[in-house]
Structures are given as C-alpha cells and as structure tokens.
Amino acid sequence: MNGDVSLPTGLRNDPPALRGRIEDFLYLEAELLDEWKIEEWFALFAEGATYEVPPTGTDETDPATSLFYIADDYVRLRERVVRLTKKEAHSEFPRSQQRHMISNVRVTGLGDGIAEVSCNFVTYRAKRGVVDTYYGKHLYRIDTTVDPFRILSKRSILGMDMLYPGKLTIII
Amino acid sequence: MDSILTNPQMVVEDRQRHLFRVSRRAFTDQSVLEAENRTIFDRCWLYLGHSSEIADNCDFITRNVGGRELIFNRDRAGAVHAFLNTCPHRGAMVVRERKGNALAFRCFYHGWAFNVNGRFASRFEEGNYGAEHYGGGCADLVQVPRLESHRDFWFVNFDRNAVSLSDYLAGAKDYIDIVADHAEAGMEIVGSGQQYIINANWKLLAENSIDAFHGFPVHSTYFDYLRTIGSLRMEAGAGAFSASGMHDLGNGHAVIEYASPWGRPVARWVPSWGEDKREVVAQLRAGLIRRFGEERGTRIAEFSRNMLIFPNLVINDIMAITIRTFMPSAPDKMTVSAWALGARDEDSELRKLRLFNFLEFLGPGGFATPDDQEALENCQRGYRNMREVGWNDISKGMPRNGPPMNDDEEQMRCFWRQWNERMGGIA
Numbered sequence: 001m002n003g004d005v006s007l008p009t010g011l012r013n014d015p016p017a018l019r020g021r022i023e024d025f026l027y028l029e030a031e032l033l034d035e036w037k038i039e040e041w042f043a044l045f046a047e048g049a050t051y052e053v054p055p056t057g058t059d060e061t062d063p064a065t066s067l068f069y070i071a072d073d074y075v076r077l078r079e080r081v082v083r084l085t086k087k088e089a090h091s092e093f094p095r096s097q098q099r100h101m102i103s104n105v106r107v108t109g110l111g112d113g114i115a116e117v118s119c120n121f122v123t124y125r126a127k128r129g130v131v132d133t134y135y136g137k138h139l140y141r142i143d144t145t146v147d148p149f150r151i152l153s154k155r156s157i158l159g160m161d162m163l164y165p166g167k168l169t170i171i172i
Numbered sequence: 173m174d175s176i177l178t179n180p181q182m183v184v185e186d187r188q189r190h191l192f193r194v195s196r197r198a199f200t201d202q203s204v205l206e207a208e209n210r211t212i213f214d215r216c217w218l219y220l221g222h223s224s225e226i227a228d229n230c231d232f233i234t235r236n237v238g239g240r241e242l243i244f245n246r247d248r249a250g251a252v253h254a255f256l257n258t259c260p261h262r263g264a265m266v267v268r269e270r271k272g273n274a275l276a277f278r279c280f281y282h283g284w285a286f287n288v289n290g291r292f293a294s295r296f297e298e299g300n301y302g303a304e305h306y307g308g309g310c311a312d313l314v315q316v317p318r319l320e321s322h323r324d325f326w327f328v329n330f331d332r333n334a335v336s337l338s339d340y341l342a343g344a345k346d347y348i349d350i351v352a353d354h355a356e357a358g359m360e361i362v363g364s365g366q367q368y369i370i371n372a373n374w375k376l377l378a379e380n381s382i383d384a385f386h387g388f389p390v391h392s393t394y395f396d397y398l399r400t401i402g403s404l405r406m407e408a409g410a411g412a413f414s415a416s417g418m419h420d421l422g423n424g425h426a427v428i429e430y431a432s433p434w435g436r437p438v439a440r441w442v443p444s445w446g447e448d449k450r451e452v453v454a455q456l457r458a459g460l461i462r463r464f465g466e467e468r469g470t471r472i473a474e475f476s477r478n479m480l481i482f483p484n485l486v487i488n489d490i491m492a493i494t495i496r497t498f499m500p501s502a503p504d505k506m507t508v509s510a511w512a513l514g515a516r517d518e519d520s521e522l523r524k525l526r527l528f529n530f531l532e533f534l535g536p537g538g539f540a541t542p543d544d545q546e547a548l549e550n551c552q553r554g555y556r557n558m559r560e561v562g563w564n565d566i567s568k569g570m571p572r573n574g575p576p577m578n579d580d581e582e583q584m585r586c587f588w589r590q591w592n593e594r595m596g597g598i599a
Contacts, residue, residue, distance in 0.1 A: 056367075058363075064527070065524075065527075067364065070535075080539070090547065162367040166368045
C-alpha cells in the first residue's frame with residue numbers, strides 16, 4: 001500500500017465530502033471546548049471511547065507499559081469531565097480561556113464507516129496573564145455511521161519536547 | 173563566605189512562642205538563588221539517575237543536574253560514570269541525544285572522539301597535538317568530582333571534599349531501602365519520565381511534596397474520584413506496623429509515613445482492581461512478609477511515605493512511586509523531572525495500574541498534581557505583597573506534646589533549618 005499516495009478504497013467515491021463532514025464535526029468539538037461546554041463535549045464520545053496524551057519527545061505508544069500524561073478510558077474521561085465542572089478543580093478555577101485551532105485534516109483510513117483521521121492542532125490557554133500554547137497532532141477514530149458522529153478514540157500527540165506549560169488541565 | 177547575615181534573617185524559630193517563620197524574600201530574591209547555587213547545589217549530593225536507566229554496557233543518558241549538563245553512562249566494562257557534557261576542546265556538548273547506546277562519543281564540532289570511559293580516542297597526524305593529549309588526560313572528558321550510589325540510586329556532588337553519600341543520606345538510606353525492597357528482582361524506571369515547568373520557587377515544591385496538611389483541601393476532587401470508582405479503602409491494614417507520623421532523617425531530610433486509602437501496586441488491593449487481582453496482590457504481600465517479617469512486610473505493603481532528601485530529591489512511595497527532582501532557573505521558575513519506579517518483574521496488569529495511579533495523581537495531566545502547581549504558582553504570585561506581608565508561617569504542630577503528626581509542618585522545619593544553616597544564617 002502506498003499509504004499517503006493512494007486513498008483508501010472507501011474514500012475514492014467522494015473523499016472531499018467525507019473530509020468536509022469530519023472537519024465540521026471537529027470544528028464543533030473545538031467550539032464546545034472553547035466555550036467550556038465540557039459535558040456536551042463528552043457526549044461526542046461513544047461509550048467505551050478513550051482519550052490519551054502520550055509522553056512528549058518519545059515514540060512510546062502503549063499506556064500499559066509507559067507513562068502517559070493522560071490515558072483515560074471512558075470512566076476516567078467521564079470523571080475528568082466531572083472534576084472540571086467543580087470549583088475544587090483549583091487549576092481551572094477561575095476557569096482559563098481557551099481557543100482550539102485545527103488544520104491539516106486528513107482522513108487516512110475508512111472501514112465499516114469508522115474513519116481514521118489525523119489533524120494538526122494548536123490550543124491556547126490563558127489564565128492570570130499567562131498564555132500557554134499546546135501544539136501537536138490529533139489522531140481520531142470516528143464512527144461516521146451515526147448522526148451526529150461519535151468519537152471512538154482520540155489521541156493527542158504533543159509536538160513539544162517537554163510540557164512547557166507545566167500542566168495539562170484542559171482538553172487540548 | 174556566602175551569608176544571609178548581610179541580609180535580615182530569613183528563617184526565624186521561636187520555640188517558646190511556637191513560631192517558625194520564613195521570609196518570603198527566600199522565594200523571590202535573585203541574590204538568594206545565587207547564594208543557593210553556591211552553598212547548596214554546588215555542595216550537596218544531587219540525584220542523577222537510577223541504575224536501570226543505563227542497564228546495559230555502553231548505555232548512556234544525558235541529564236541536567238545542578239545546572240550542569242551531564243552524561244550518565246556505563247562503559248564497555250560496565251563501570252558507571254558521570255561526565256560533564258562538554259568537549260574539553262572548545263566546549264560543545266559532546267552527546268546531544270537524550271539516551272542511547274554507543275561504543276564511543278564524538279563531538280560533532282571538530283570531531284574529537286572519546287571512549288565511553290572518557291578517554292580521548294582521536295588520533296591526529298603528528299604535529300597536531302602533543303603527548304599530553306593522548307596520554308596525559310588533558311583531552312579526556314571530565315568526570316563529575318564525586319559519583320556515588322545507594323541501592324541503584326546514583327548521586328553526584330560537585331564538591332570534591334563533600335562527605336560520603338552514605339553519611340550525607342543519613343537516615344534517608346533506610347527509606348530508600350524500603351523502596352528498593354519492594355521487589356526481590358529489583359526496581360526499574362518505567363518508560364520515560366515527565367518533564368515540566370512550574371512558575372514558582374523550587375522550595376515551594378520541596379515543601380509541597382512532603383506536606384500532608386494540604387491533602388484534603390487541595391485534592392478533594394481526587395478523593396471524590398477514588399470514591400466514585402471504588403479505589404478508596406479506608407481501613408488500615410491489620411498488621412504489626414501501625415505507626416504514623418514524621419521522622420527527621422538528618423541533614424535536612426525528612427519523611428512522613430501514614431496509612432493511606434488508595435491502592436498500592438506493591439501489595440495493597442482496592443476493589444476497583446477486581447477480584448482477580450486480589451489474589452495476586454495477596455501473594456505479593458505474603459512474599460514481603462516472608463522476606464522481611466510481619467512488621468516490615470506490612471509496613472512496605474500498606475503504608476505510604478513521602479520523603480524529601482535535601483535539597484531537591486523527592487521519593488514518594490504512595491499510590492505509585494515517583495522519583496522527582498527539580499532545579500530552579502530563576503527565583504520564580506523551576507524545571508521538574510519526575511519518573512515512575514516499579515518492580516522489575518511486575519505483573520503486567522499491576523504495572524498498568526501503577527502507571528494509571530501515577531498519571532491520575534502524580535502526573536501533570538492528572539487529577540491532583542495540577543492543583544498543587546496552581547497552589548505553588550498562587551503562592552509565588554502572593555509574594556508580590558511581600559513588602560506588606562513578608563513572612564510564611566511554618567509553625568503547625570510546634571506546641572504538640574509527643575511526636576509530630578504527619579500533617580504537622582515539622583518535616584518542612586527540618587528542611588528550612590538545613591537551608592538556613594547552609595546559607596549561613598543563624599537559627
């Protein structure tokens with residue numbers, strides 16, 4: 001398989017249309033995060049979905065054997081969201097302001113209606129006069145057979161060689 | 173003599189009035205940081221790394237320790253070295269990768285090469301360099317003045333005349349031993365560490381890492397989480413060891429030890445791990461009791477310990493084990509390096525639980541550490557009011573009759589007395 005050069009079979013019919021629908025979906029996700037609609041954001045995830053942020057500056061990909069920043073199964077992700085709604089989540093009280101930018105969206109695979117999607121991201125977080133910048137690549141598996149789409153997994157690979165902002169308290 | 177006597181006193185202890193105060197200038201002054209670099213970081217034993225990180229001959233890692241750039245490696249014969257990572261020729265860092273395995277190091281600037289035992293290994297045509305370069309050592313990599321270890325924990329000291337590591341660690345050795353004894357097969361660093369920056373003075377993290385007083389106010393959301401998922405088990409383990417409190421380990425080192433409600437992959441099961449893990453954990457616990465007896469075995473299995481080794485090494489053996497060190501780059505900024513330590517032959521499911529326990533509480537993307545960082549950065553910001561409100565209060569527990577409790581502040585007073593002494597202050 002030529003990977004990047006040849007499109008997956010399922011996309012040959014109308015790849016831009018599918019990518020457009022996926023981009024719309026990702027822009028919706030970004031807006032929900034920008035607006036702190038965190039519970040609505042969680043509703044975009046299918047039951048059993050995962051959300052992960054692997055360590056920076058390494059090629060380690062398995063949270064069972066290496067130390068991730070975030071390795072949420074569906075329960076831990078739900079509890080992350082619950083926590084963020086409390087004012088005792090001190091690092092996000094008062095809440096930071098955020099802006100999520102995504103680009104370079106590509107559908108890299110499609111089978112049984114499950115799209116493999118990659119995109120670049122830059123997320124800005126501002127609090128108390130300090131602006132944190134997170135950047136990297138998101139890898140998604142998205143179920144496109146349901147309306148609205150549902151995220152089956154999201155892995156955010158930071159493009160930074162260390163965690164310069166110090167903490168990762170928001171969804172990037 | 174670097175002395176804070178030229179400044180107003182920064183640490184004030186009044187035992188009659190049960191008052192212990194630290195000047196907020198200690199957290200904000202550039203001149204204090206410069207004095208700390210000379211009197212503390214240039215003279216104390218500083219943590220370098222764990223044997224498991226350079227397990228094989230010719231393995232190396234590079235690391236910033238005490239403001240220096242170092243190479244921590246094993247040579248072809250297996251001997252461990254710490255070199256200053258700078259070419260003796262013109263200064264470039266010789267090794268630029270984070271880690272690897274190499275038979276030789278070669279500086280990319282002019283090509284000077286070195287054996288992994290540090291010896292100059294280049295051969296130039298006659299007329300380029302004299303004999304001193306080839307046999308006299310003047311072109312060899314320079315070793316860190318002192319390199320010593322205890323139970324696979326390697327430390328460096330930039331003061332050639334420092335006391336031995338063993339004397340320096342004093343009572344802390346016993347608590348390193350407790351961690352090293354978790355597994356008969358030995359312990360290892362799991363995966364890469366985490367590196368992050370906190371915009372606060374480094375001593376705030378030294379205090380915070382052994383501070384039980386802040387646990388419930390700061391981390392209520394973490395305990396809520398444990399309760400929700402069934403990872404909270406309140407009853408202390410029945411057994412021969414039940415002490416809880418704080419121990420002054422000498423030389424500014426201190427530890428708190430306490431019964432804790434969370435699961436410990438070493439040998440403390442909680443319901444969220446499932447019934448199938450219960451038996452595995454029970455066997456680990458039985459193994460500890462077989463090896464060390466009822467008292468020490470129970471203690472290793474059940475109890476949590478937060479230890480600070482002066483000045484900047486934290487070994488917290490709690491719901492996971494973190495080895496954490498931090499170094500200031502400015503009065504209000506530090507770089508933190510943290511690693512997870514686990515049993516070398518750990519059951520794969522328990523290893524996963526260990527990593528999850530770590531990232532949930534100890535990681536900067538978890539449910540607790542970010543709130544510590546928030547607290548530290550808030551303190552640092554609060555010190556802007558220093559001219560009007562100039563002192564921190566570290567007095568909790570001073571009037572107590574009997575031994576200190578783990579949520580007193582005596583462990584921090586141990587740190588500050590040592591800090592004050594090394595900085596040339598009088599108590």
